Amino acid sequence: MSSEMLKNLDIFVRARYPIIYITTFEEGRADDYLIKIGRSRNKKVISWSQTRGLMPAGTGHQNAKSIAEGSGDPMCALDYVMNSHEPAIFIFHDFHPFLNDSSVIRRLREISIAIKESFKTLVLVSPVLKIPCELEKDINVVDFPMPSLSDMAALLNKMISDISDNRDIKISIADDERELILQALLGLTISEAENVIAKALVKNGALNAASIGVILSEKEQIIRKSNLLEYYNTSENIDDVGGLDSLKHWLNLRKQAFSEKARNFGLPSPRGILMLGVQGCGKSLCAKAVSALWQIPLLRLDMGKIFSSLIGSSEENIRRAVKVAESIAPAILWIDEIDKGFNGMNSGNSDAGTSSRVFGTFLTWMQEKKSPVFVIATANNISLLPPELLRKGRFDEIFFVDLPEAPERAEIFKIHLKKREIPCESFDMKAIVEASEGFSGAEIEQAIIASLFEAFYKNEGLKCEFLLKALEQTVPLSKTMKEEIDSLRSWAASRAVMASRPVDAVEGARPKRRLEF
Numbered sequence: 001m002s003s004e005m006l007k008n009l010d011i012f013v014r015a016r017y018p019i020i021y022i023t024t025f026e027e028g029r030a031d032d033y034l035i036k037i038g039r040s041r042n043k044k045v046i047s048w049s050q051t052r053g054l055m056p057a058g059t060g061h062q063n064a065k066s067i068a069e070g071s072g073d074p075m076c077a078l079d080y081v082m083n084s085h086e087p088a089i090f091i092f093h094d095f096h097p098f099l100n101d102s103s104v105i106r107r108l109r110e111i112s113i114a115i116k117e118s119f120k121t122l123v124l125v126s127p128v129l130k131i132p133c134e135l136e137k138d139i140n141v142v143d144f145p146m147p148s149l150s151d152m153a154a155l156l157n158k159m160i161s162d163i164s165d166n167r168d169i170k171i172s173i174a175d176d177e178r179e180l181i182l183q184a185l186l187g188l189t190i191s192e193a194e195n196v197i198a199k200a201l202v203k204n205g206a207l208n209a210a211s212i213g214v215i216l217s218e219k220e221q222i223i224r225k226s227n228l229l230e231y232y233n234t235s236e237n238i239d240d241v242g243g244l245d246s247l248k249h250w251l252n253l254r255k256q257a258f259s260e261k262a263r264n265f266g267l268p269s270p271r272g273i274l275m276l277g278v279q280g281c282g283k284s285l286c287a288k289a290v291s292a293l294w295q296i297p298l299l300r301l302d303m304g305k306i307f308s309s310l311i312g313s314s315e316e317n318i319r320r321a322v323k324v325a326e327s328i329a330p331a332i333l334w335i336d337e338i339d340k341g342f343n344g345m346n347s348g349n350s351d352a353g354t355s356s357r358v359f360g361t362f363l364t365w366m367q368e369k370k371s372p373v374f375v376i377a378t379a380n381n382i383s384l385l386p387p388e389l390l391r392k393g394r395f396d397e398i399f400f401v402d403l404p405e406a407p408e409r410a411e412i413f414k415i416h417l418k419k420r421e422i423p424c425e426s427f428d429m430k431a432i433v434e435a436s437e438g439f440s441g442a443e444i445e446q447a448i449i450a451s452l453f454e455a456f457y458k459n460e461g462l463k464c465e466f467l468l469k470a471l472e473q474t475v476p477l478s479k480t481m482k483e484e485i486d487s488l489r490s491w492a493a494s495r496a497v498m499a500s501r502p503v504d505a506v507e508g509a510r511p512k513r514r515l516e517f
């Protein structure tokens, strides 16, 4: 049990906060904390659910009788809370569906005023955070942490002792392996962890070093299922990225930054970078390549899903996502197209409040995070990003990823031709590079694919002329979106580091480089 959490909750109860809201899937664990506090403060702890009504908390028995007739009804239960005189903690499970009802809301407001003078506390425990605006000032939200290493250790000990008389199962774990197993369990809820350990036991008939692999792959599944984060298995390598030398150099310098050695040397963990730039120039590609370069897992955070009401409340979603990322740190948290996520904030529509709260939660976390979670955010549209995000200190660096210059385009061509095992020594690279002026990496790749179609159709090998034709037939985004790209460039000129080699940026225009082949 996290002593800090216990202390926090205890303070809320002693300070007579009338209504506390705990957002968690783990109501059993939340109940345990509250029962402990109730015991130490000599208060009754009574739990409520719609199906069982009011009961002494911790009563597992399905047929146990409710302490108040008809208290499955939310209004009836709230009346009981209002009228009871004993010092007590009332835990209401899954009350969020009733927070639409105006009489329930009103009753809660009255309770919040009335019980300030009493020794009663009302705690709402639910996986969904939902606070009607009438109650915003009356309810205090408590952040409920994921199970800690010591919670996991207690669970593991209990499970080992439960199976100690089973001769078919062998337990042979050295201290360091035990530590690894516990680490691997972080990021899961207690019941998920219990299932994972059980599966490892059943699968191997033992708990040993081999169990770590089983636990990690199960955990990957569970994180996938959570739907907010995606474990990215990257095949991309930093050598697959053409150009962007200064960004690659920055990343290379920090290759060992999360190691024990770096910590002993006194280096802080890098916090994160924002890659801002033109579409299709390799931002997402770089994010994937960093994971391979640094050998740490990549978790992609889906902003769309954070805001999707289908999964839960947006704020809770982002909290849960960063908690999971922290629990498996060192890790990279990749927030692709962050500008799209914060779109709602500037629009002044009904979603603006939620967006700015989600954003606030994220910024606070960025500011305060101690765990080695490296954030890689990418964005195309600077005007959608709130200025607070760009303030110094949030990210280690803001990189501007511009359209590739001639030598970079040559590199990109070579990378993609090589990937497809196409010999290009005989190609007129100078002509190709000139014909692709203003093309992004993605457009270069697409032109290669188009020319391959032609070669395939004609039943020939890829010829330079096919490639030149495909380039000629493409209208690059840099033409259709010239104004947007120019304004992005001039914004970035004074505020961001160029991801390519340093350029003497002039508003809207860049000096031409001499070609070298």
Ligand SMILES: Nc1ncnc2c1ncn2[C@@H]1O[C@H](COP(=O)(O)OP(=O)(O)OP(=O)(O)O)[C@@H](O)[C@H]1O
Residues within 6 Å of the ligand: 240, 241, 242, 243, 244, 277, 278, 279, 280, 281, 282, 283, 284, 285, 286, 378, 379, 380, 412, 415, 440, 441, 442, 443, 445
């Ligand atoms: N610098 C590059 N080197 C090699 N390939 C590149 C480069 N830039 C883009 N590509 C190719 O184009 C594809 C798309 O690029 P990517 O998704 O990284 O662009 P992006 O900058 O994230 O674009 P968007 O802003 O639209 O998300 C890559 O998967 C890669 O195949």
Ligand SMILES: [Mg+2]
Residues within 6 Å of the ligand: 283, 284, 285, 336, 378
């Ligand atoms: Mg992208």
